[in-house]
Amino acid sequence: QVRLVESGGGLVQAGGSLRLSCAASGSTFSINTMGWYRQAPGKQRELVATITRGGSTNYADSVKGRFTISRENAKNTVYLQMNSLKPEDTAVYYCWVGRPWDGLWGQGTQVTVSS
Numbered sequence: 001q002v003r004l005v006e007s008g009g010g011l012v013q014a015g016g017s018l019r020l021s022c023a024a025s026g027s028t029f030s031i032n033t034m035g036w037y038r039q040a041p042g043k044q045r046e047l048v049a050t051i052t053r054g055g056s057t058n059y060a061d062s063v064k065g066r067f068t069i070s071r072e073n074a075k076n077t078v079y080l081q082m083n084s085l086k087p088e089d090t091a092v093y094y095c096w097v098g099r100p101w102d103g104l105w106g107q108g109t110q111v112t113v114s115s
Helices: none
Strands: 002-007 010-013 018-026 034-039 046-051 057-059 067-072 077-082 091-098 103-105 109-114
Touching (some): 002 091, 002 103, 018 034, 018 109, 034 067, 034 077, 046 067, 077 091
Antiparallel strands (some): 018 077, 034 091, 091 103
């Protein structure tokens, strides 16, 4: 069993920065890709960024150049550094980890960007 604990959300003004963290514990040996998704009110959950165990990254076009995903494999932790935040980045951000047979979600952390 894998447990995901997210932290780092909050309220920030437009142009500001936040860093999200997601630590996985338990049976983490099977985890390959880790990533972040977000869901704004009334919208579908969407990909923000993913990173493989080897460090290959993938970003949504809307966050390229502003967000950086990274991970520490030894700590089974994934980070999302968010800079130049915009009001449209306001959403609940969910950590996601991929295993060969399924994916697991964190509980979500709220990010609110005020204009």
